[in-house]
Amino acid sequence: QDKYAVFGNPIKQSRSPVIHAAFARQCGEAMQYRAVRVDTDKFARAADRFFAGGGRGLNVTVPFKQDAFRYAGRLSERARRAGAVNTLKLAEDGVVEGDNTDGIGLVRDMVANLGWVVQGQRVLIVGAGGAVRGVLEPLLRERPRELLVVNRTAEKAAQLAAEFADLGSIEGGGIELIGERQFDLVINASSAGLSGEMPALPSTLLTERSCCYDMIYGAEPTPFMRWAAHHAAWAVADGLGMLVEQAAQSFYIWRGQRPETRPVIHQVRQVMA
Numbered sequence: 001q002d003k004y005a006v007f008g009n010p011i012k013q014s015r016s017p018v019i020h021a022a023f024a025r026q027c028g029e030a031m032q033y034r035a036v037r038v039d040t041d042k043f044a045r046a047a048d049r050f051f052a053g054g055g056r057g058l059n060v061t062v063p064f065k066q067d068a069f070r071y072a073g074r075l076s077e078r079a080r081r082a083g084a085v086n087t088l089k090l091a092e093d094g095v096v097e098g099d100n101t102d103g104i105g106l107v108r109d110m111v112a113n114l115g116w117v118v119q120g121q122r123v124l125i126v127g128a129g130g131a132v133r134g135v136l137e138p139l140l141r142e143r144p145r146e147l148l149v150v151n152r153t154a155e156k157a158a159q160l161a162a163e164f165a166d167l168g169s170i171e172g173g174g175i176e177l178i179g180e181r182q183f184d185l186v187i188n189a190s191s192a193g194l195s196g197e198m199p200a201l202p203s204t205l206l207t208e209r210s211c212c213y214d215m216i217y218g219a220e221p222t223p224f225m226r227w228a229a230h231h232a233a234w235a236v237a238d239g240l241g242m243l244v245e246q247a248a249q250s251f252y253i254w255r256g257q258r259p260e261t262r263p264v265i266h267q268v269r270q271v272m273a
């Protein structure tokens with residue numbers, strides 16, 4: 001059986017083994033996929049050992065996406081832009097290739113699964129951490145009319161906007177940049193929700209057609225989702241679909257097959273409830 005794994009710390013919470021087991025079953029692929037907790041300063045050593053021991057591919061989660069970026073011998077354009085790698089593959093020529101499937105996962109979930117539109121729309125992203133950096137390239141490739149990135153720490157959002165400006169219309173800064181503006185699509189990528197908080201957003205930014213996506217997911221609606229629903233957003237979703245879609249893209253990179261994601265999203269949702 002071909003060996004795959006996800007490296008992270010902590011790793012207990014990872015849903016990736018369940019998701020990849022479902023993909024493998026569906027596609028009839030003989031593969032093994034494990035969750036491995038790696039000491040925070042030992043990523044490269046653990047990855048060396050994994051590939052030397054016959055490992056074919058790795059997923060990489062918190063806090064190792066930048067380590068994986070440095071580890072990769074070749075990078076996709078997306079990964080280079082993201083400065084972070086969540087998927088490593090041992091290529092035919094023995095080089096370990098790094099890619100980042102988070103942004104594609106987000107776009108597929110919004111566009112293909114939820115039926116939302118990005119192209120030509122006014123898009124707001126809240127947050128400017130690693131999660132945002134990871135998704136900006138695929139998002140800008142969808143050609144939104146405008147993309148505003150706001151963050152508690154304004155400079156981080158301004159910096160991101162400057163780095164991605166060649167790919168489309170993007171601005172970044174503090175939350176006050178929202179002002180009276182309205183948005184068709186609002187993506188929350190701040191980690192505030194993990195501690196039950198939510199950035200102070202003016203509800204005037206929503207219209208009755210706005211779609212709101214939280215990259216976080218959980219058994220209960222997140223604070224951002226509750227806020228959006230309370231202010232009568234048109235549609236609200238959490239990031240579970242993104243999780244499954246980024247995994248599907250990793251699976252495709254490794255095995256050349258595209259699993260069907262809907263039943264797997266459904267399955268993971270039920271396990272969580």
Ligand code: ATR
Pocket residue numbers: 126127128129130131132151152153156189190191192197198199
């Ligand atoms: P991730 O990999 O999830 O992006 P990160 O790089 O630590 O994690 O980024 C966390 C993001 O959530 C940042 O945009 C952070 O804002 P700052 O850059 O100002 O720190 C944002 N965030 C975290 N807690 C927040 C809170 N209570 N209110 C608003 N934003 C918050």
